[in-house]
Amino acid sequence: MGRRIFEGACASCHQWNGNGQQTSYAALAGSQTVNDPTGTNLIQILLTGADLASGKVRAYMPPFGKAYSAEELAAVSNYVI
Ligand code: HEC
Secondary structure, eight states: OHHHHHHHHTHHHHOTTSOOSSOGGGOOTTOTGGGOTTOHHHHHHHHHOEEEEETTEEEEEOOOTTTSOHHHHHHHHHHHO
16 A cells, blocks of 8 residues: 555655655655654654745645545555655
8 A cells, every 4th residue: 555655646756766856855765754663754744745945945745644544644654664
């Protein structure tokens, strides 16, 4: 289930290898967030999304808290970790 959700909702921006499409800020590979087995930051960003504006960089990630159930968010989190 986690892989299926990642394919449909995450890979377009984060790519299968986790490099991140928009900016290096969107890189999952090597990120503290996805290397924390408790998933605290990961769940937080999935629930609320992110809107980063720093210098010339503008990077947006939509929130997923309303689109997915707790079980689905847990599945995609486990997949990413
Ligand atoms: C529209 C593009 C987009 C989609 C779709 C998207 N993200 Fe993101 N994501 C981003 C961007 C851009 C950032 C960087 C935001 C920041 O640094 O403030 C980010 C940041 C993250 C981070 C934090 C990375 C770090 O360095 O701590 C995680 C984890 C993450 N996304 C997971 C996901 C997952 C899982 C999905 C699918 C459910 C998803 N994202 C869907 C664009 C996207």
